[in-house]
Amino acid sequence: METLGYLGQGFGVATTPLNLLTALCGTLIGTVVGLLPGLGPINGVALLIPIAFALGLPPETSLILLAAVYLGCEYGGRISSILLNIPGEASAVMTALDGHPLARQGKGGIALSISAAGSFMGGLIATIGVTIFAPLLARWAVAFGPAEYFVMMVFAIACLAGMAGNKPMKTAVASLIGLLLACVGIDANSGVYRFTFGALGLADGIQFVVLVLGLFSISEILVLLERTYYGQSALKTSGRMLFNAKEAMLVKWTVIRSGVVGFFMGILPGAGATMASAVAYMSEKRMATRDNRFGEGDLRGLAAPETANSAAACGSMVPMLTLGVPGSGTTAVMLGALTLYNITPGPLLFQTDPQLVWGLIASLFIANVMLVVMNIPLIRVFTKILAVPYWALVPGIAIVTAIGVYGVHATTFDLFLMIVIGVVGYILRKFDFPLSAVLLGFILGGIMEQNLRRALSISNGELSILWSSPITWGGWALVVLMVVLPMYRGWRRRRAVVPASP
Amino acid sequence: MIYQRLFLTALLVVYAVLAYATTTYEAPFSYEPVGPRAFPLLLLALLAAGTVYLIIRPGHMAEENADTPLTRQVLGRLVLCVLALSLFAFFFEKLGFVVSAFLFAIAMCRLYNGRWVTSVITAAVMALAFYGLFDRLLDVPLPLGVLSGLGV
Structure with a gap:
């Protein structure tokens, strides 16, 4: 009951005119960014941080903006997947598998509307989940000491690598690079300058905005450059724009199951929307026994990943708000934005900043409604945006990126640093290292080292404090599980291959 | 594959340089058991281990990167x-x-x-x-x- 009271208070915050307007702008921007091929939620959220700062928005409003953009991107990503067969972002890859065949069969309108409804249901299920689970987890997490926190972060990194599918080692290396980047600059405890090599611009560390924009904006610009040769034209949507009751009944259970799966996948640190949509698609494909046409335009195959990725986007707010450990690359950016406001995310946030937490949760409900209202009738307007050519889009992105980076410190050193980070990020990307892992590592790095050192100060250097409480045992058990899981999968794959070859 | 190995080897060199740089990171006066050097060195050791593993077994590239070769x-x-x-x-x-x-x-x-x-x-x-x-x-x-x- 207490929760409902807080939620009511949250709606009070979320329905102030400023926050409603912000949520509306956020959902609009998010949908547009999400549907542009190549641009995903991380890019959208990263580009908006400097702007939210420049506007002087209060922390809860800018967090609402970022969350609305995040959710909007999960809606927008489906449009380019269905009509172009080019996923706007990684979590919409699965959507294209069944969405694009539907569009080619002339059912583009139905596909778009049913996936919007799926996204809405996913977001709704997950937001209810956030409302129920986040306060519980926060109450439990207050008992965390530095040692427990350290183990939790090790788990987050292990989870990231363990869930990364076919490249656990590359993900692990990428997140370690992120952790190392967080060490650059003056060490708060001892005053020693680390890895600055005499550069004044690095004295207070690599700025978060510089790293995010370098990694995601500059490297994206370089990737888009490769694709200028590949022209694609969008399929026209014609005929019926709205799904009918029969189609809704067909996907009913798929949507509910995928929403729940997506929410729990979203809670796992590091798994995020991409994994969630893949898991939901695969399990629905296995469960569909009656006229299974997955891959050729099955409505269930379209609804499952779309529901799951919206649910995961909301679910990933849970670890961010309660533990201060991001559940996905995008929430990592949001976490960074919070620290820019001098707000330390974690379990205490529920006590110290209830209007921020509950305002955010309430605005997830509101943004979700706005998105479904916007996405069904306005779909023709959004599809027009797909026609914007790269030569107009990319220079704009590049200039906004540069302004965002310059705005932090007003030095051109940061611009050069951003370019260097962007080029390195591009190379890492070409070699299949996930950049969101670098970012997650960077966000966790500072807190992780602080907690490790604090824990060891408490125990006077005894390492055994790291495994001295039941919570840490549980944490280490999960870490071991996450390390063993990819090994087991690899072993099973190899075993499956061997008998097949004569 | 060869480019990836070259890149990974270059990373190893970078780790070595960074590890050498940490030798001077001494806290002028210390009031805690873990100084500013331990955590970066731990990371560098783990990174080196991971990178060596990748040099030996680079794994397969995703299709996304395979079909747009760098001309x-x-x-x-x-x-x-x-x-x-x-x-x-x-x-x-x-x-x-x-x-x-x-x-x-x-x-x-x-x-x-x-x-x-x-x-x-x-x-x-x-x-x-x-x-x-x-x-x-x-x-x-x-x-x-x-x-x-x-x-x-």
Whole structure:
């Protein structure tokens, strides 16, 4: 009951005119960014941080903006997947598998509307989940000491690598690079300058905005450059724009199951929307026994990943708000934005900043409604945006990126640093290292080292404090599980291959 | 595969240099058991182990990267793009935002296959619009550079 009271208070915050307007702008921007091929939620959220700062928005409003953009991107990503067969972002890859065949069969309108409804249901299920689970987890997490926190972060990194599918080692290396980047600059405890090599611009560390924009904006610009040769034209949507009751009944259970799966996948640190949509698609494909046409335009195959990725986007707010450990690359950016406001995310946030937490949760409900209202009738307007050519889009992105980076410190050193980070990020990307892992590592790095050192100060250097409480045992058990899981999968794959070859 | 191994080897060299750099990181006076050196060294050791593993078993590349091989032409464009970005950064304060963004946007439009006329128009609109939006409306101070004499 207490929760409902807080939620009511949250709606009070979320329905102030400023926050409603912000949520509306956020959902609009998010949908547009999400549907542009190549641009995903991380890019959208990263580009908006400097702007939210420049506007002087209060922390809860800018967090609402970022969350609305995040959710909007999960809606927008489906449009380019269905009509172009080019996923706007990684979590919409699965959507294209069944969405694009539907569009080619002339059912583009139905596909778009049913996936919007799926996204809405996913977001709704997950937001209810956030409302129920986040306060519980926060109450439990207050008992965390530095040692427990350290183990939790090790788990987050292990989870990231363990869930990364076919490249656990590359993900692990990428997140370690992120952790190392967080060490650059003056060490708060001892005053020693680390890895600055005499550069004044690095004295207070690599700025978060510089790293995010370098990694995601500059490297994206370089990737888009490769694709200028590949022209694609969008399929026209014609005929019926709205799904009918029969189609809704067909996907009913798929949507509910995928929403729940997506929410729990979203809670796992590091798994995020991409994994969630893949898991939901695969399990629905296995469960569909009656006229299974997955891959050729099955409505269930379209609804499952779309529901799951919206649910995961909301679910990933849970670890961010309660533990201060991001559940996905995008929430990592949001976490960074919070620290820019001098707000330390974690379990205490529920006590110290209830209007921020509950305002955010309430605005997830509101943004979700706005998105479904916007996405069904306005779909023709959004599809027009797909026609914007790269030569107009990319220079704009590049200039906004540069302004965002310059705005932090007003030095051109940061611009050069951003370019260097962007080029390195591009190379890492070409070699299949996930950049969101670098970012997650960077966000966790500072807190992780602080907690490790604090824990060891408490125990006077005894390492055994790291495994001295039941919570840490549980944490280490999960870490071991996450390390063993990819090994087991690899072993099973190899075993499956061997008998097949004569 | 060979390029990936070269890159990973280069990473190993970087780790070695960074590890050498940590040798001087001594806290002038210490009141905690773990100094500023331990955590980075731990990370570097783990990184080195992971990188060596990848050199031995690089694994398969994702399809996304496999079907767009880097041709000489694409590589040339990438270099041009990075060059344009660097020049933009270099002239950002010297020429001021409006002029440098105008020139940079022309270069970028051309790189992404825009035609000359449309490029120049787009660039001019963008440079002025972004200056107005950020400097005037959003209070992000941008350098005026050579235009500062105009007294706008």
